[in-house]
Amino acid sequence: MKLDEQVITRAIIERFTQKWIDHLDLDVAIIGGGPSGLVAAYYLARNDRKVALFERKLSIGGGMWGGGMMFNEIVVQDKGKKVLDELGIPTQPFQEGYHTADAVMATTTLASKACQAGATVFNLMCVEDAIIRQTDSPESARVIGLVVNWTAVEMAALHVDPLTVHARFTIDATGHATELMHLIERKSGSRLLTETGKVMGEKSMWAEVAEHSTLENTREAFPGVYVAGMAANATFGSYRMGPIFGGMLLSGKKAAELIDQQLG
Ligand code: 48F
Secondary structure: OOHHHHHHHHHHHHHHHHHHOOOOEEEEEOOOHHHHHHHHHHHHHHHHOOEEEOOOOOOOHHHHHHOOOEEEEEEEEHHHHHHHHHOOOOOEEEOOOOOEEEEEHHHHHHHHHHHHHHEEEOOOOOOOOEEEEOOHHHHHHHEEEEEEEEHHHHHHOOOOOEEEEEEEEEEEEHHHHHHHHHHHHHHOOOOOOOOOOOOOOOOOOOOHHHHHHHHOOEEEOOOOOEEEOOOHHHHHHOOOOEEOOHHHHHHHHHHHHHHHHHHH
């Protein structure tokens, strides 16, 4: 058989188009392919939820590849280690209560597990807006979908209109930037489900407190939208934690469990 460039091209266009059409109506849309987004994608997809994850960059993994300051090892505490165990990611004990994992092994395995469980990743796409609907008052507003565009369009600042997906639930797992929640704050005309009604902003570094609060802050932050990972702490005004990743992993898992319950 001779290889034909036209067949290769048609295969890519047809298959991608079909994949995109198949994911226009989702149970859960996840924004951000860092550790929290990937863990959430894994647990939701494993429960047969229709999940798509949108990632601005070429690669998924977010801030996990680089460990701490490009020393590509991550640290997890005992509870975080349990999630790595469930995913089959090897860890090494460091001292009591602390474990390490190779950052590249952790990132690639997590990404692979999420995809194999059935989550579909759309990389090189950024979420630039939300679809917010309200029935009567601003209080009834709910996010029912996302507005997406190619990262290349964003980078080149081209004037090209985006496309959309609908989702019953959305997870903002965009890390420190907390992009979706900032968008909703600007555009919804209603309060977020935080104490101030706004994105409260990230505080300085305090690993001990931040790791606990990441989990507490993993919850619905606007009707239809959950926050996970660093975005949870930035939304609800807590600390950052640096290269300890247990909170990120547990947050992704908690977001998945909460949404799973809601989906019934
Ligand atoms: O930052 P990131 O890894 O988020 P995370 O899951 O984990 C945080 C840790 O990596 C680390 C930390 C840990 O202890 O504090 O920072 O909370 O991944 C966020 C991903 O979201 C993508 C971004 O490119 C990154 O890969 N992202 C951000 N905004 C958008 C987006 C957007 N609007 N559309 C698509 N992707």
